[in-house]
Amino acid sequence: MPYALFRPLLFALDAEQAHHAAFAALDAQAAFGLARLWAGHLPEKPVELLGLRFPNPIGLAAGLDKNACHLRGLAQLGFGFIEVGTLTPRPQPGNPKPRMFRLIEHEALINRLGFNNDGVEAALPRLAARSVSVPVGVNIGKNATTPNDRAHDDYLACLRAVYLQADYVTVNVSSPNTKNLRDLQAPKAIRALVRSIVDERDHLQRLHARGCPIAVKIAPDITPEDLPDVVEAILDGGADALISSNTTLSREGVEAHPLAHETGGLSGAPLTARADRVLKQVVAAVRGRVPIIGVGGIMSVADAQRKLDLGADLVQVYTGLIYRGPGFVGELVRGIQPRRA
Numbered sequence: 001m002p003y004a005l006f007r008p009l010l011f012a013l014d015a016e017q018a019h020h021a022a023f024a025a026l027d028a029q030a031a032f033g034l035a036r037l038w039a040g041h042l043p044e045k046p047v048e049l050l051g052l053r054f055p056n057p058i059g060l061a062a063g064l065d066k067n068a069c070h071l072r073g074l075a076q077l078g079f080g081f082i083e084v085g086t087l088t089p090r091p092q093p094g095n096p097k098p099r100m101f102r103l104i105e106h107e108a109l110i111n112r113l114g115f116n117n118d119g120v121e122a123a124l125p126r127l128a129a130r131s132v133s134v135p136v137g138v139n140i141g142k143n144a145t146t147p148n149d150r151a152h153d154d155y156l157a158c159l160r161a162v163y164l165q166a167d168y169v170t171v172n173v174s175s176p177n178t179k180n181l182r183d184l185q186a187p188k189a190i191r192a193l194v195r196s197i198v199d200e201r202d203h204l205q206r207l208h209a210r211g212c213p214i215a216v217k218i219a220p221d222i223t224p225e226d227l228p229d230v231v232e233a234i235l236d237g238g239a240d241a242l243i244s245s246n247t248t249l250s251r252e253g254v255e256a257h258p259l260a261h262e263t264g265g266l267s268g269a270p271l272t273a274r275a276d277r278v279l280k281q282v283v284a285a286v287r288g289r290v291p292i293i294g295v296g297g298i299m300s301v302a303d304a305q306r307k308l309d310l311g312a313d314l315v316q317v318y319t320g321l322i323y324r325g326p327g328f329v330g331e332l333v334r335g336i337q338p339r340r341a
């Protein structure tokens, strides 16, 4: 059945209910290998970086499969890599519902989920038992009740827990839905945080003779004046990659929508231009020293290609999948040309 027929049924449900219904359908199809029918013909467009081989540069952004429950179905859709999480050390319920809203006319979402997740330990058996062949990254965060001056405890606990199961780890300091989390992006704070995580990674690497690249995911709301210092601090801390970017607190372009006042991060089409602007600045600041994953408002092949052309090595999608459906991944993979070195 084409997604155009499915979508009105899903969109008749509350956004979070639709999320569960869509995953129930995907998992049922995936059990019989049928979810790959959504992908269509999937050419290999391999990208090699961070010591990993990505069959194509189109990834799933964090937050859709927070608990690593749907890896098989997601891989069948054609993703070249999948990022699970955000996972925190202890399980937490997130914010009260409703906490996720569709701005359909704008092809956008506002969410204030607040890192609802089952806790890092719960995801481990699923990560260990996975049979997908694409890299799986694990996005980690801190619990809402952990004060910022103890944040490193939470990130280190998550890193240690997932170390043997993660192809890469993303340090998420850019969600707008955990109070004061974004303060950790301040240069002094992020340098110290990343350094402690990278030191621990180096220790674990010696212990297990297995590497694990560390990526840092930033917000698109860092001002152009502050951004170079933030990037420099992240690189100085020893990060192996940058992910640009998370959702925005801006309501530019959606001000008149009745749901625009809802608290949370905005994603999808209204984020595209801002995310591209920030990506461009990040590329300029990084100067080729580490790979960059571009994310934010990819709603078409052209949007993905532009991020690659701006200098992203890989890209990720979330909201585009909700609006375009499961066939979107294959469409992107067929349509883009990976960046040449």
Ligand SMILES: Cc1cc2nc3c(=O)[nH]c(=O)nc-3n(C[C@H](O)[C@H](O)[C@H](O)COP(=O)(O)O)c2cc1C
Pocket: 061, 062, 063, 064, 066, 085, 086, 100, 109, 111, 113, 115, 139, 172, 175, 217, 245, 246, 247, 267, 268, 269, 271, 295, 296, 297, 298, 316, 317, 318, 319, 320
């Ligand atoms: C409902 C929802 C939940 C999200 N949860 C997370 C999360 O847990 N961790 C994270 O790093 N990013 C999270 N994100 C941000 C996405 O990974 C992505 O950075 C952002 O949505 C921009 O991409 P998009 O416009 O393609 O959706 C979430 C986004 C949405 C819409």
